[in-house]
Amino acid sequence: MSHQPFSSLSRRQVIRGLLAAGAFGATSRLWTGCTPSTPTASSGEASPGASPISAKELVMGFIYVGPKDDFGYNQAHFQGKEGLAKVAGVKTIDQASVPETTEVQEVMRNMIEQDKANVLFPTSFGYFDPHILKLAAEYPEVQFFHCGGMYVEGKHPKNVGSYYGYIDEMQYISGIVAAHTSKTGKLGFVAAKPIPQVLRNINSFTLGARSVKPAITTQVVFTGDWSVPVKEAEATNSMVDQGIDVITCHVDSPKVVIETAERRGIYTGGYHADQISLAPKGYLTGAEWDWTSVYTNYAKMIQEGKTLMNGGIPHLLRGGLKDGFVKLSAYGPAVGDPAKKDAEAAKAKLMDSSLTIYKGELKDNTGKVLLPSGKEYAQKAGELEAMSWLVEGVVGKTA
Missing domain, CATH: 3.40.50.2300 (Response regulator)
Known part of the structure; x- marks a missing residue:
């Protein structure tokens, strides 16, 4: 189901009101890692990304730089997002026509804090540096997957991943x-x-x-x-x-x-x-592109408890025709x-x-x-x- 966002102003007002009341600050990160009531065997405490995410917790957010019906890049990602409707236990939200500026940072924050997204797919090339990298540092329990970016081990946050196809x-x-x-x-x-x-x-x-x-x-x-x-x-x-x-x-x-x-x-x-x-x-x-297959595989891995942070999901994911990432149009x-x-x-x-x-x-x-x-x-x-x-x-x- 597509998410119809509030205006930026109304979202900020809601978030500030919650923070002022003290109701949001203590809980804003509980939904982004794993089930709080599920302890790990070693520590007795919840470990972000270490245990399976239950169906009601898996919220995947998608952000596009242009309209969803552009006959191009953004439409392809939107169609991939729509394909997740067939995957049980996954809720999707999205926002289109978000520029490659600090505006995308606010959209990501809103998805995390208001919509309880624990997995984000900001799809445009210019979203990666500095915007995704900045938000990933602020929300270490949320997983950020970027289309086309190059993850560098030891340089980028562990909760950042890159995916792209050999189109x-x-x-x-x-x-x-x-x-x-x-x-x-x-x-x-x-x-x-x-x-x-x-x-x-x-x-x-x-x-x-x-x-x-x-x-x-x-x-x-x-x-x-x-x-x-x-x-x-x-x-x-x-x-x-x-x-x-x-x-x-x-x-x-x-x-x-x-x-x-x-x-x-x-x-x-x-x-x-x-x-x-x-x-x-x-x-x-x-x-x-065939993003439905890619996004479906990500969803299933996350539902199994695999994450970027625990090494279950690779930080660099690539694939071509034989991997189901791309396809050829009819002649x-x-x-x-x-x-x-x-x-x-x-x-x-x-x-x-x-x-x-x-x-x-x-x-x-x-x-x-x-x-x-x-x-x-x-x-x-x-x-x-x-x-x-x-x-x-x-x-x-x-x-």
Whole structure:
């Protein structure tokens, strides 16, 4: 069930009133760790995160930087949250359109203190540092899971975790389909910011395309932020004017890019969620998240008494197609049989782990060798998590 929040002012007034009455301060953290009446065997006292959380106590809060119906990043997380309705004993609350400012700190506090949330999923990239890290220190019994952040052992609080999917696997396949469909040999990628997760998608898309047509190129344009509709439209139109005939993106909502490309009569690859309804003629396929499976697994682990703090839940959780983190959109009407055949073959190899996307010899787009022949980066390689380069075939710069 979606949570309809009070205004920030009314929440603060309620909390201050409770604190002033002395009724809240003594109990504000009792619900965030474990069942207070359940002692541990060693100490006779409750130990945060050490015993199973009962059904009525598991409250999972979700925070999105944009609207829930954006056809993109936030909608994908919202759909994942909605999937928890099938899990017994889990209550969910959420709040949308929360900026990456101190406002998210207040939203998190309100969810913890008013709504009794003991698990939070603040999903946007900019929520992590300093906002999640600050709140995690204030509420050590609450577990904070961030999408895409990098947990550092010994540096970050024990109650902070990071999860993310290898959606670049689906971008690789989307690149295969794009290359088969393109007549000009020019692809386009509208991107928000040159952070590792975005660069990885650009590079994997390009490598997938070049596995079909080695000379194909990908023009990238960075808009500077996650949701800048005017710049996204301008970038798409500019690419079409340059002869690019397939475009994909990594922005919060692909809606503007997909619809603009459809109006201009070119093909598109989707991202985050299914956008075929926005481009019934030109949509090829897309890289989608499957957050329901991820959030369901988290809920079940927590119900079993596993936590970040007791080591039962890993601080870094990653997975790809075979792990149920990501999926490929259905093929659009413009996708031919050769493209489908190659795409399905790549999917099969990802499922049996026989396909490595990053292997040598691999150069960046300045000619520098990133990986010599015979070397490779597996999906879990730290070098990919810290990616700062663009591969050969990408036209553009990271700065």
